[in-house]
Amino acid sequence: MAVKIIIDKEEKHTRARLGRLSTPHGEVETPIFMPVGTQATVKTMTPEEVKDTGGRLILSNTYHLYLRPGHELVKEAGGLHRFMNWNGPILTDSGGFQVFSLGPLRTITEEGVTFRSHIDGSKHLFTPEKVMEIEQALGADIAMAFDECAPYPCDKEYAVAALERTTRWAERCKASHQRKDQALFGIIQGGVFKDLRERSARELMEMDFPGYGIGGLSVGEPKEIMYEVLDHLVPLMPRDKPRYLMGVGSPDCLIEGVIRGVDMFDCVLPTRIARNGAVFTHRGRLTVRNAEFARDFRPMDEQCDCYACRNYSRAYIRHLIKSEEILGIRLTTIHNLHFIQNLMKKIKEAIREDKLLEYRDEFYKQYNEG
Numbered sequence: 001m002a003v004k005i006i007i008d009k010e011e012k013h014t015r016a017r018l019g020r021l022s023t024p025h026g027e028v029e030t031p032i033f034m035p036v037g038t039q040a041t042v043k044t045m046t047p048e049e050v051k052d053t054g055g056r057l058i059l060s061n062t063y064h065l066y067l068r069p070g071h072e073l074v075k076e077a078g079g080l081h082r083f084m085n086w087n088g089p090i091l092t093d094s095g096g097f098q099v100f101s102l103g104p105l106r107t108i109t110e111e112g113v114t115f116r117s118h119i120d121g122s123k124h125l126f127t128p129e130k131v132m133e134i135e136q137a138l139g140a141d142i143a144m145a146f147d148e149c150a151p152y153p154c155d156k157e158y159a160v161a162a163l164e165r166t167t168r169w170a171e172r173c174k175a176s177h178q179r180k181d182q183a184l185f186g187i188i189q190g191g192v193f194k195d196l197r198e199r200s201a202r203e204l205m206e207m208d209f210p211g212y213g214i215g216g217l218s219v220g221e222p223k224e225i226m227y228e229v230l231d232h233l234v235p236l237m238p239r240d241k242p243r244y245l246m247g248v249g250s251p252d253c254l255i256e257g258v259i260r261g262v263d264m265f266d267c268v269l270p271t272r273i274a275r276n277g278a279v280f281t282h283r284g285r286l287t288v289r290n291a292e293f294a295r296d297f298r299p300m301d302e303q304c305d306c307y308a309c310r311n312y313s314r315a316y317i318r319h320l321i322k323s324e325e326i327l328g329i330r331l332t333t334i335h336n337l338h339f340i341q342n343l344m345k346k347i348k349e350a351i352r353e354d355k356l357l358e359y360r361d362e363f364y365k366q367y368n369e370g
């Protein structure tokens with residue numbers, strides 16, 4: 001088996017669990033937050049720096065790498081691990097979400113999705129078979145199936161059509177996926193409708209994937225609705241397979257997702273807000289580029305022991321960002337990735353001690369999400 005999860009401990013009062021996910025490029029602990037490396041780099045970070053913040057498994061993307069530099073070029077380079085000098089596990093998303101977020105620039109048919117490149121406007125067709133060819137060429141340890149992510153809100157008919165197409169496309173992905181050293185994960189859809197979520201999960205589990213993405217969430221729905229969908233869906237999923245909540249998330253969503261039994265998370269948030277001069281702290285978000293920090297010589301987060309917080313002040317980092325000095329967003333990125341990985345470490349400790357709900361309450365007491 002290319003990829004499997006071993007559950008080491010289930011938290012006593014929640015669905016949270018500690019596990020180890022083994023892959024051809026090594027074993028990682030779960031629950032895990034996976035930094036995003038859209039164009040074969042976690043923006044502004046060297047692989048060593050990503051590792052130093054606690055990153056162990058990173059994401060890259062079929063859509064972006066197909067358009068530039070091209071999956072054949074990456075294959076010629078020896079695959080994504082060689083190309084980007086990352087020797088840990090990699091997961092590639094299928095581009096389903098990217099292509100659907102292109103809005104009017106794309107059209108969906110049973111065959112696949114035609115879209116125009118956001119780079120040069122050229123026309124392309126993604127079919128399940130084409131996406132499998134791309135992901136196998138990139139060579140990630142985990143490849144996501146090509147799915148249709150329904151928008152939020154959408155009427156039930158739309159969600160049914162997207163779910164049914166996702167199931168048919170999952171069959172086609174499975175039929176055309178040959179790489180034995182790459183695990184293909186199915187993606188569960190069904191919008192915010194509990195019966196549709198059950199149906200999508202059942203149809204995909206019949207295909208016996210080694211792991212499952214939970215798609216169609218974190219697309220604008222209120223967090224409470226996302227939590228309700230998880231409360232209903234996760235118990236239906238196999239206990240001994242990895243559960244990957246796609247596109248999540250913020251610190252509160254990570255804690256709530258782990259409580260509900262999720263093992264894997266990815267989100268652009270930590271790296272994206274860092275580039276906008278904003279950082280996570282134990283007391284909530286802080287926009288360090290704001291004028292109020294011009295003479296604030298404290299670290300970004302006084303409880304943080306990352307490289308940026310040990311060596312630089314808010315005033316200095318604000319100066320760098322205002323002066324468009326690249327070091328500025330490198331320091332906010334180092335901090336944000338460290339903050340999220342440190343949060344995952346504290347969550348894992350709380351699971352070990354069966355105190356995850358207490359940890360959540362303690363976290364919320366100090367943290368207010370913006």
Ligand SMILES: Nc1nc2c(CCNCC3CCCCC3)c3[nH]c(NCCc4ccccc4)nc3cc2c(=O)[nH]1
Pocket residue numbers: 036037038059060061093094095096097098144147148149150187214215216217218219246247248266267268269272
């Ligand atoms: N196949 C697929 N992917 C999904 C993704 C992309 C996950 N990140 C991939 C990653 C690969 C490398 C390039 C970047 C993306 C999602 N992201 C979100 N929410 C993000 C919501 C969000 C949160 C913060 C900022 C922006 C957007 N919901 C998602 C649902 C799906 C889905 O159903 N199917």
Ligand SMILES: [Zn+2]
Pocket residue numbers: 300301304305306307308309310334335336338
């Ligand atoms: Zn820090």
